[in-house]
Amino acid sequence: MxxxxxxxxxxxxxxxxxxxxxxxxxxxxxxxxxxxxxxxxxxxxxxxxxxxxxxxxxxxxxxxxxxxxxxxxxxxxxxxxxxxxxxxxxxxxxxxxxxxxxxxxxxxxxxxxxxxxxxxxxxxxxxxxxxxxxxxxxxxxxxxxxxxxxxxxxxxxxxxxxxxxxxxxxxxxxxxxxxxxxxxxxEPFTVAYNALFECAGRIKPGAFAAVYGAGAIGLAAVQLLRASGAAQIAVFEHHAQRRELALRFGAHHAFPANGEGANGAQPARAVLRELTGGAGADVQVEAAGAFRHTMPEMEAAAAMGGQIIIIGRDRNPAAVQLEHLQVKKANIIAAMGNTGHGTYPNVIRMIAAGLLDxxxxxxxxxxxxxxxxxxxxxxxxxxxxxxxxxx
Ligand SMILES: [Zn+2]
Ligand SMILES: [Zn+2]
Missing domain, CATH: 3.90.180.10 (Medium-chain alcohol dehydrogenases, catalytic domain)
Structure with a gap:
């Protein structure tokens, strides 16, 4: 062969x-x-x-x-x-x-x-x-x-x-x-599914979601969030073509990723504060593998009871102000892998049913x-x- x-x-x-x-x-x-x-x-x-x-x-x-x-x-x-x-x-x-x-x-x-x-x-x-x-x-x-x-x-x-x-x-x-x-x-859908519904869970219809990174995993997370009833999904991504794709995949908003607000763009925390009237994001998904840039934004932008779900991989440490999370009863959830727990058959069923494409x-x-x-x-x-x- x-x-x-x-x-x-x-x-x-x-x-x-x-x-x-x-x-x-x-x-x-x-x-x-x-x-x-x-x-x-x-x-x-x-x-x-x-x-x-x-x-x-x-x-x-x-x-x-x-x-x-x-x-x-x-x-x-x-x-x-x-x-x-x-x-x-x-x-x-x-x-x-x-x-x-x-x-x-x-x-x-x-x-x-x-x-x-x-x-x-x-x-x-x-x-x-x-x-x-x-x-x-x-x-x-x-x-x-x-x-x-x-x-x-x-x-x-x-x-x-x-x-x-x-x-x-x-x-x-x-x-x-x-x-x-x-x-x-x-496969990328199973990675996102495992993170959102096996590792995190308690994602409610009506949630405000933010996804950092619109590679395959980020795009899959957008569709899965949409299918699970997220009311608003904002994506932060460097490349314009991927922001376009994110919108096609069901995101309501797509912004340049900027971390510290470079190029005159607003940092994610400010964008999310504005979009949510100050409430913050219920679900935030790290699919960029850029923890030093995304962690401070996610922490600052978390809603009360918010979940920060880490899928991207990055060997560099990131500073976390844990007190922010304590005050907001917010969680960081670390996710890896895609097997077991019915993940594959559930994703396949969702595709067959037209909930994912x-x-x-x-x-x-x-x-x-x-x-x-x-x-x-x-x-x-x-x-x-x-x-x-x-x-
Ligand atoms: Zn892969
Ligand atoms: Zn084993």
Whole structure:
């Protein structure tokens, strides 16, 4: 099969405490401290073999996201930016949809020909976190497209339990190709859903919401908030094209992100105070990964009982004036992951019912053989989702 393959050089930083486990498995827990000089090439790999509990998917489309770009972007010493679990050579692609080509003998919930999307988090089911019902905190996580070969390939083998049928979307979208394109952008919705309704919860119809960052996760959060009855949604985003998309996705207002009020623009806290008549925002979603800029705004703009939901990733610390939150009985909620708790089937049902539509998020399409072109487009970080179309 044809696949986009990332290779990199194993070169643990001298000050990085490499564990025996990392050395043995060649899987870095902190990719950016171990892997250098990443490269990608589309090449021929052997077809995957389906194990008894696996399924093999003929991939139709794979979305690129910020984490994929972090594999290729490097610091001054040549180390990749990606800070999570990583092993190379490997095939990227964790936002994937396709058609089931083969199922293992013990698989009961799928058949050949089913249209499916991928839940990329392969949890062990056996660690303390998994057994306590926290699969997103699995201590032995394998992640498709990160530690296992992903979907930027003609064929993808994964545990069948990580595939969800999207046959129900046929009635909504008609054509198979449209169903599979929608399927390839379900993953960002599951990330936002997990944050809003599993980690946070108590989001009420009529809420005033603010979303910082209108990348895929921010856009997904906007639609989910809209579907859950938010009365007003304000988005703060740097790029004009993404602000346009946010409005298309149901935001009522879209403002330039400015943090400290640069360029004469008002800081978010002032905008939100004005829009809410001083009451503040009930729900604020950090999907920008820029905590130093967003935290002071969110804290100042929180309504009484407000929730500040952190989805973006940022290794830099941010100062928090906790007393502001105490006075307002406001909460900061930290969210990560997208698996378990019925998240995938619920998102798929919402799409089937017309409550969500991920397809306007897709702004660019590239063939697998032009993976480099897809990457270059995604690196501009200006449009919506870039899809790699396969087959
Ligand atoms: Zn992603
Ligand atoms: Zn586990």
């Amino acid at each position: 044809q696949a986009a393959v990332i290779s990199a050089e194993w070169a643990p930083r001298p000050d990085y405490p490499l564990s025996e486990e990392e050395r043995r498995t060649r899987t870095a827990r902190v990719g950016s401290s171990v892997w250098k000089h990443p490269q990608v090439a589309v090449q021929e790999l052997p077809d995957p073999v389906c194990g008894p509990e696996d399924a093999v998917v003929r991939v139709a489309a794979a979305g690129l996201c910020g984490s994929d770009l972090h594999f290729f972007e490097t610091d001054a010493d040549g180390y990749m930016h990606y800070p999570g679990l990583a092993r190379f050579p490997s095939v990227p692609g964790h936002e994937v949809a396709g058609e089931v080509a083969a199922v293992g003998e013990r698989v009961k919930h799928l058949r050949r020909g089913d249209l499916v999307c991928l839940d990329d988090m392969v949890c062990c089911g056996a660690c303390e976190a998994c057994r306590r019902g926290f699969p997103n905190q699995c201590e032995n996580l394998e992640d498709v497209g990160f530690t296992m070969n992903g979907g930027c390939a003609e064929l993808l083998r994964v545990p069948a339990r990580n595939l969800w049928s999207i046959n129900s979307l046929r009635a909504r979208y008609g054509g198979k190709e449209q169903v599979l394109e929608a399927g390839a952008v379900i 991920p397809t306007p998020m897709i702004t660019h399409r590239f063939a697998l053989r032009d993976f480099a072109g897809a990457l270059a487009q995604a690196q501009t970080r200006q449009g919506g989702k870039v899809l790699v179309k396969i087959g």
